[in-house]
Amino acid sequence: EPEVTQTPSHQVTQMGQEVILRCVPISNHLYFYWYRQILGQKVEFLVSFYNNEISEKSEIFDDQFSVERPDGSNFTLKIRSTKLEDSAMYFCASTHFGTTPSYEQYFGPGTRLTVT
């Protein structure tokens, strides 16, 4: 069964450093998402991406964050200058039809980001 993959599974970085989290969505999916979950808290939407541009973003997704689909398979989340409060689990998700609510968003296993 096709699945969303994410690398690395765990990333440790120092405050102020740039990190890139990578995701490979399911191959025929067209809409891609990033969510984050701070330990012990709810899952929060960051951004959605379609047709090589951001379709929606939350108030969390400020200028420190960017997303890119550099080739036909990868979808990346970049954090330019990490802060301690960026420590969280980051989930990538994809779906075939993003604006048709019934279509399931398939989640990857997550990348645990630890900022020290």
Added chain:
Amino acid sequence: AQTVTQSQPEMSVQEAETVTLSCTYDTSESDYYLFWYKQPPSRQMILVIRQEAYKQQNATENRFSVNFQKAAKSFSLKISDSQLGDAAMYFCAYRAGGSRLTFGEGTQLTVNP
């Protein structure tokens, strides 16, 4: 703005028994979808069940069923014949028009042998 509330931070159930997890939501939309996701210790998000708001019939997936009360904006999950593998964090989620999922705070379910 849409909000999703899970008022039970923790629940426990004996193996083979039935447990119900509560969820309420707030929306002004008439067409939307509701979901229950399971997050085991691995932290993978796994879809358990979905409900379309326009359907009156409650969704069922094997041992999992929902009680969807649209007027009350309530969406509870019932797990029958609970198994040890059901132990996880359960998140209620909402989605309408836009593409984002809005999650509740989660309920940690413990299954006792």
